[in-house]
Each structure stands twice: as structure tokens, then as C-alpha cells.
Amino acid sequence: MARLSEQGIRLSSMSPSFLNSNSTSHTWPFSAVAELIDNASDPGVCAKQIWIDVVKIDDQLCLTFTDNGSGMTPNKLHKMLSFGFTEKGTGKASQQAIGLYGNGFKSGSMRLGRDALIFTKNGGCQTVGLLSQTYLQNIKAQAVIVPIVPFNQQTTLRSLVVTEDSEASLAAILQHSIIKSQEEILTHFNSIPSKKGTKILIWNIRRAKDGKTEIDFDTDSTDFRLPEIHFEELKQGLRNNGSLRPEQNIPDMYYSLRAYLSILYLKPRTQVILRGKKVLAKLVSKSLTHIEHDVYKPQFSKEKVKVTFGVNPKKKEHYGIMMYHRNRLIKAYEKVGCQLKASGQRVGIGVIGIIECNFLKPAHNKQDFEYTKEYRLTLGALGLKLNDYWREVTEKRAREREFQALDKEDSEDQEEADVGPVWLQCEECLKWRSVPPCHYKVMPENWSCSQNPNPRYRSCSSPEEAEESGEQLTPSYQKSHKKLQRLSESH
Numbered sequence: 001m002a003r004l005s006e007q008g009i010r011l012s013s014m015s016p017s018f019l020n021s022n023s024t025s026h027t028w029p030f031s032a033v034a035e036l037i038d039n040a041s042d043p044g045v046c047a048k049q050i051w052i053d054v055v056k057i058d059d060q061l062c063l064t065f066t067d068n069g070s071g072m073t074p075n076k077l078h079k080m081l082s083f084g085f086t087e088k089g090t091g092k093a094s095q096q097a098i099g100l101y102g103n104g105f106k107s108g109s110m111r112l113g114r115d116a117l118i119f120t121k122n123g124g125c126q127t128v129g130l131l132s133q134t135y136l137q138n139i140k141a142q143a144v145i146v147p148i149v150p151f152n153q154q155t156t157l158r159s160l161v162v163t164e165d166s167e168a169s170l171a172a173i174l175q176h177s178i179i180k181s182q183e184e185i186l187t188h189f190n191s192i193p194s195k196k197g198t199k200i201l202i203w204n205i206r207r208a209k210d211g212k213t214e215i216d217f218d219t220d221s222t223d224f225r226l227p228e229i230h231f232e233e234l235k236q237g238l239r240n241n242g243s244l245r246p247e248q249n250i251p252d253m254y255y256s257l258r259a260y261l262s263i264l265y266l267k268p269r270t271q272v273i274l275r276g277k278k279v280l281a282k283l284v285s286k287s288l289t290h291i292e293h294d295v296y297k298p299q300f301s302k303e304k305v306k307v308t309f310g311v312n313p314k315k316k317e318h319y320g321i322m323m324y325h326r327n328r329l330i331k332a333y334e335k336v337g338c339q340l341k342a343s344g345q346r347v348g349i350g351v352i353g354i355i356e357c358n359f360l361k362p363a364h365n366k367q368d369f370e371y372t373k374e375y376r377l378t379l380g381a382l383g384l385k386l387n388d389y390w391r392e393v394t395e396k397r398a399r400e401r402e403f404q405a406l407d408k409e410d411s412e413d414q415e416e417a418d419v420g421p422v423w424l425q426c427e428e429c430l431k432w433r434s435v436p437p438c439h440y441k442v443m444p445e446n447w448s449c450s451q452n453p454n455p456r457y458r459s460c461s462s463p464e465e466a467e468e469s470g471e472q473l474t475p476s477y478q479k480s481h482k483k484l485q486r487l488s489e490s491h
Contacts, residue, residue, distance in 0.1 A: 063201070234250055309352070
């Protein structure tokens with residue numbers, strides 16, 4: 001018999017096959033991984049670290065995601081395993097929350113594998129939940145059913161909390177998942193490294209037509225990589241959406257998870273440890289040479305937005321606009337302005353632009369923006385600004401008789417001279433600090449504020465170096481070529 005609503009009208013139900021069709025918005029497996037990291041780094045969870053690994057459990061290859069965030073109550077876990085529930089658009093946290101649709105965990109986890117277990121503890125209660133296509137298929141379910149079992153975290157026995165469905169849910173998990181006993185469940189809770197946090201196990205990992213796992217875990221023991229067999233398909237997709245020119249190689253972020261995660265956030269607040277080795281996050285906007293700032297004032301928004309331009313010193317063949325939304329990378333290497341010209345004309349080569357477009361709406365898979373009038377206007381404006389920057393930099397170089405340095409590989413000494421301070425993240429407070437470029441010959445992998453050569457920022461209690469507020473934003477350079485142009489026109 002159909003379940004009825006409070007109004008006495010039958011409720012809609014969701015077919016189990018939707019779990020698979022919903023996951024197909026992620027054509028690229030790394031975007032599914034990013035969804036799970038977003039959940040850990042969002043306000044309200046605030047994990048300082050997330051550990052990502054691949055392990056064998058009961059002869060099954062499993063992906064694991066473990067964080068030390070705030071964990072979830074049974075009710076919150078139920079909402080996470082349901083569709084469309086999100087509290088991220090309300091309250092103060094909405095300023096930096098990444099998720100919008102209440103769908104990230106379901107689409108991301110089911111894209112990576114057919115089955116997932118979630119272990120979470122919030123200091124008072126620890127709860128395990130199952131989202132499993134295999135289970136639903138085995139029991140011939142007509143709707144999506146999610147077994148959820150709470151345990152008491154405070155008592156030494158950590159006993160099962162008896163609810164109307166906890167015993168039936170526990171029986172379902174033990175029968176239809178890779179966990180076969182209550183002791184194993186408690187072992188997984190113990191593997192979360194703090195009193196609060198969440199661990200996700202994903203198994204029946206997606207495989208390619210040749211039967212091999214879609215992600216290559218063997219080539220590099222510290223990385224997840226895409227097999228080379230996918231490169232041509234990747235290239236074609238990137239060429240079609242304007243992120244890759246025909247003569248270019250694919251940037252490593254598209255086939256190396258470690259490379260992608262290093263630039264996933266504009267200002268990373270969560271450390272990612274991938275297969276036991278920390279991902280060295282980069283502040284993209286601080287890792288360029290010849291850095292200048294411009295300001296974009298959209299006609300359709302009141303806010304002024306900072307646009308940073310610079311030259312990519314190490315990989316000039318990878319260039320374009322890096323477009324973030326609420327701190328999260330949405331589009332990478334988007335070509336605009338003079339960069340769209342024929343490949344024979346070397347204009348705009350090597351120039352990276354960075355902008356945080358909180359005024360645009362990301363697509364569901366967070367790998368593109370919705371193709372709206374506002375988005376097209378933004379790309380057009382960024383193209384004009386990039387052209388201004390390119391002319392300013394090349395003309396300045398021409399006046400100094402060093403403009404060849406933008407295109408020649410033998411000019412690294414000059415490039416080094418143009419590099420700004422090095423930015424390091426404190427292991428303790430996760431704040432970012434600037435250090436003179438020559439202070440370290442070898443960058444330390446583990447660094448804290450106490451090692452800062454600048455006494456002003458030698459304590460975790462010191463605030464981060466302030467960015468300009470929206471009202472104070474002004475371009476950092478004069479655009480002298482425009483002044484000269486106006487002068488010549490007036491004469």
C-alpha cells in the first residue's frame with residue numbers, strides 16, 4: 001500500500017535505479033571524489049584533515065574517506081542519505097558552504113562504486129548507515145531504503161540504541177555489506193582518529209570495459225591516477241569545452257588526483273592526506289610571476305570582485321582563467337580574450353587569471369557554470385581584462401628589452417627574480433603565512449607558525465594577512481597603454 005502524506009495524498013517514491021542515473025552527472029571520477037572532500041571541508045563539519053586511501057576488506061577493493069570533522073547525529077546522517085536536504089544555504093555558514101543541492105554525497109559516492117557504508121560519531125552517538133545498490137537489488141526493493149543504526153558512544157559497551165528500525169537495519173547491514181559483525185562496525189568507529197568524525201567505505205568500485213578499475217591505483221603508490229587509455233577521451237572533452245588548445249598536452253590535474261586536489265580550493269582550509277602522504281596545497285593566486293590585480297564589477301551584482309593575473313612560471317603551456325565558486329575550483333584553464341586566437345599567434349600564452357565567481361551558479365557536477373547571460377558577460381569582461389594585462393606586461397617588457405622572457409625557456413633567472421613570497425600553511429591552525437622566497441632552500445613538508453621568520457605572525461593566534469575588502473578594491477596597475485591610446489586619440 002502506498003505511503004500517504006499528512007494531506008492524505010500518496011507520497012512519491014524513488015526507484016533504486018535513480019542512484020545510478022543520478023551519479024552519471026559526474027563524467028570524471030575525480031569530480032566525484034571532490035564532492036566527498038567538499039562535505040568534509042564545509043562549515044558545520046570543519047574537518048582539519050581528511051584521509052583518502054584504497055584498502056582491501058574481505059578481498060574487496062575499497063575506497064576510504066576519513067575525516068576529523070564534527071560528525072553527524074542519526075537524523076543528520078538520514079538527511080545526508082536522503083535527497084535534496086541541505087542546510088548550507090542558510091545562516092552564517094552559507095558564506096563559504098560549497099554544496100547547494102543536497103545531492104553531493106549520493107552522486108559522488110555512487111559514481112565511485114555501487115555500495116557505501118558511512119560511520120560517523122559526534123561525541124555522544126556513533127551511527128552507521130548503508131547506501132547500497134547491491135542491497136536494494138538483492139531485496140528487490142521498490143524504493144531507496146537506507147538502513148541506519150545508532151550506537152551509544154559514551155558507555156564502555158557502546159551498546160546499540162534501540163529504535164523502531166535499528167535491529168532490522170543492523171541485520172540488513174551485516175547480511176548485505178562487507179561488514180559481517182558488530183565487532184567490525186566498532187573497529188571502524190575506532191579507526192576514526194578523534195572523538196568526532198566520519199569514515200566512508202565505498203566498494204564494488206566502478207570498472208572499465210576491460211574489467212580493470214576505472215582509477216589506476218598501481219602506477220603511483222601515493223596517488224590515484226586515470227589510466228592513459230582515457231587520455232584521448234579527456235583531451236577531446238577539454239577541447240570541446242574550450243579548456244585545451246589542439247597543440248596542448250593535458251594538465252596533470254585531469255589525470256592525477258594529487259595534482260587536482262592541490263588546487264581544488266582557492267584558499268584550502270582542510271589538509272588532504274592521500275594514501276598516507278599529505279597533498280601539498282597551492283595558493284594558485286600566489287604562485288605566479290608578474291602578478292597584477294584588476295577589478296570586475298558585474299552589471300547584475302552589487303559586489304566588486306578581485307581578478308588576479310600572472311604568468312605561470314613552470315608550465316607556460318597551461319594557461320587560462322581558473323574560476324572558483326565559494327573557494328572551490330569549478331572551471332580550469334578557460335581561454336578568454338586574446339587566448340582564443342589562432343594557435344600561430346602567441347598572445348596570452350602562459351597567462352593565468354583567477355577569480356571567485358560567487359555571483360554565478362555552478363552546474364550540478366560542479367565542473368562548469370550554468371550557461372547563463374551572466375556567465376557569458378563574465379567571460380567577455382575577463383577577456384578584455386586579460387587583454388589589458390597582456391598588453392601592459394608585454395609593453396613593459398619591451399621597454400625593458402626583456403619581453404622575450406615570456407616566451408623563452410632560457411630566461412628562468414629573470415622569472416625567479418619576479419617570484420613573490422612563498423606561502424605556507426600552518427599544520428596546527430591551517431592559516432596561510434607568507435615567507436621570503438629565499439628563506440628555505442627546500443620547502444618544509446610540515447610547517448607551523450612558530451617557524452615563521454616574521455615575529456608578527458609567529459603565533460597561531462595571529463590573524464592571517466588581510467586581503468583587500470570589496471570596497472577598497474582597485475586595479476594594481478595603471479593600464480598605461482590605455483592612457484597612451486586616449487592621448488593619441490585626443491590629438
